[in-house]
Amino acid sequence: xxxxxxxxxxxxxxxxxxxxxxxxxxxxxxxxxxxxxxxxxxxxxxxxxxxxxxxxxxxxxxxxxxxxxxxxxxxxxxxxxxxxxxxxxxxxxxxxxxxxxxxxxxxxxxxxxxxxxxxxxxxxxxxxxxxxxxxxxxxxxxxxxxxxxxxxxxxxxxxxxxxxxxxxxxxxxxxxxxxxxxxxxxxxxxxxxxxxxxxxxxxxxxxxxxxxxxxxxxxxxxxxxxxxxxxxxxxxxxxx
Amino acid sequence: xxxxxxxxxxxxxxxxxxxxxxxxxxxxxxxxxxxxxxxxxxxxxxxxxxxxxxxxxxxxxxxxxxxxxxxxxxxxxxxxxxxxxxxxxxxxxxxxxxxxxxxxxxxxxxxxxxxxxxxxxxxxxxxxxxxxxxxxxxxxxxxxxxxxxxxxxxxxxxxxxxxxxxxxxxxxxxxxxxxxxxxxxxxxxxxxxxxxxxxxxxxxxxxxxxxxxxxxxxxxxxxxxxxxxx
Numbered sequence: 417x418x419x420x421x422x423x424x425x426x427x428x429x430x431x432x433x434x435x436x437x438x439x440x441x442x443x444x445x446x447x448x449x450x451x452x453x454x455x456x457x458x459x460x461x462x463x464x465x466x467x468x469x470x471x472x473x474x475x476x477x478x479x480x481x482x483x484x485x486x487x488x489x490x491x492x493x494x495x496x497x498x499x500x501x502x503x504x505x506x507x508x509x510x511x512x513x514x515x516x517x518x519x520x521x522x523x524x525x526x527x528x529x530x531x532x533x534x535x536x537x538x539x540x541x542x543x544x545x546x547x548x549x550x551x552x553x554x555x556x557x558x559x560x561x562x563x564x565x566x567x568x569x570x571x572x573x574x575x576x577x578x579x580x581x582x583x584x585x586x587x588x589x590x591x592x593x594x595x596x597x598x599x600x601x602x603x604x605x606x607x608x609x610x611x612x613x614x615x616x617x618x619x620x621x622x623x624x625x626x627x628x629x630x631x632x633x634x635x636x637x638x639x640x641x642x643x644x645x646x647x648x649x650x651x652x653x654x655x656x
Numbered sequence: 657x658x659x660x661x662x663x664x665x666x667x668x669x670x671x672x673x674x675x676x677x678x679x680x681x682x683x684x685x686x687x688x689x690x691x692x693x694x695x696x697x698x699x700x701x702x703x704x705x706x707x708x709x710x711x712x713x714x715x716x717x718x719x720x721x722x723x724x725x726x727x728x729x730x731x732x733x734x735x736x737x738x739x740x741x742x743x744x745x746x747x748x749x750x751x752x753x754x755x756x757x758x759x760x761x762x763x764x765x766x767x768x769x770x771x772x773x774x775x776x777x778x779x780x781x782x783x784x785x786x787x788x789x790x791x792x793x794x795x796x797x798x799x800x801x802x803x804x805x806x807x808x809x810x811x812x813x814x815x816x817x818x819x820x821x822x823x824x825x826x827x828x829x830x831x832x833x834x835x836x837x838x839x840x841x842x843x844x845x846x847x848x849x850x851x852x853x854x855x856x857x858x859x860x861x862x863x864x865x866x867x868x869x870x871x872x873x874x875x876x877x878x879x880x881x882x883x884x885x886x
């Protein structure tokens with residue numbers, strides 16, 4: 417049964433990309449456990465505005481777990497302590513009365529902080545732009561039922577396609593690596609080479625297969641995608 | 657050169673050099689195990705390898721593999737620390753399914769390398785190098801009689817038992833290193849998918865155990881013998 421709880425929110429405050437950041441702790445009283453985590457941040461911001469203080473800047477958009485915007489490191493986990501959800505799907509019933517909740521931005525060289533909890537995740541867009549398209553006109557979309565796809569292939573494709581580009585994988589990785597990079601089949605070899613080259617150029621680390629990315633992925637994208645990408649990349653390089 | 661400039665290329669080099677070293681460990685362990693069953697058989701193996709040209713070529717190849725594996729490990733770690741950035745998380749939660757050894761491979765590797773220096777002093781210096789230098793580094797032992805040397809090293813009261821414990825610590829570190837290293841190497845070279853994910857981890861544990869067990873059996877055998885002689 418959801419109740420009202422009093423909490424302390426320890427938030428990373430950073431005025432700008434070059435500014436020195438620090439933690440500030442705010443008391444928040446009478447928070448309903450049925451509220452989502454982002455609604456709690458909204459309540460905190462209303463309180464800060466009422467106190468004539470600068471509200472906490474954070475990214476959010478769809479609030480239904482599909483846009484990948486709500487990048488926050490809550491109590492040591494990307495998207496909070498629950499599994500396979502985004503921060504907007506996290507509810508205050510996961511926290512108890514009197515708890516201090518620590519909220520940090522993604523910390524990785526590829527994700528520079530813009531302000532407070534908002535980071536620049538443009539690196540992912542640049543990687544997608546480097547190879548995330550088909551270079552020829554393939555005509556209209558064929559009828560889905562006209563192309564029989566075996567179930568295991570469809571499952572594998574869906575596993576990769578469920579990525580929402582939130583950045584939790586690289587944020588959780590001790591190596592700051594983005595190896596969990598789903599690849600499409602069309603022109604896969606060229607795409608793998610171009611996207612890995614861009615990924616390296618942007619300063620992501622080298623994957624050591626710790627599995628932190630898959631453990632923290634809000635969409636449970638499998639670690640097997642790393643092997644799939646590596647296979648595609650290595651085959652492409654050996655064929656060159 | 658993509659084997660140096662690309663992140664996947666660098667990991668490929670780590671994987672191939674690591675797997676080659678695992679194959680060597682399996683070969684080396686099988687030879688060591690012979691000493692428990694027949695000292696004569698072990699001495700025959702020592703004579704067969706010794707300072708023959710193929711053994712020397714093999715030794716140089718191994719030294720090259722260790723050098724590549726270790727230098728790439730340092731290079732990758734420096735890059736990874738840079739990629740993580742200077743700001744650390746104030747709170748870091750335990751991630752489900754993330755094994756301790758996977759996050760401490762460099763530390764385990766340094767322990768393995770550290771004990772390797774002791775091992776090279778104990779055996780390579782006293783045996784192969786002693787043969788090359790016509791006995792100059794052999795000490796009081798005959799480089800051709802490896803079995804007597806192994807028994808003396810591991811069963812001499814107190815020092816032998818200390819060596820046994822040191823070797824067992826080394827082997828524990830090696831087992832943890834390989835438990836992650838073997839499946840991770842296979843994963844990196846692309847041999848994995850949704851179906852094989854669990855199987856490949858089991859293969860990693862089996863290979864790590866097979867690589868370490870022969871060494872551990874020899875050490876435990878002489879530890880028992882040494883304690884009985886006290």
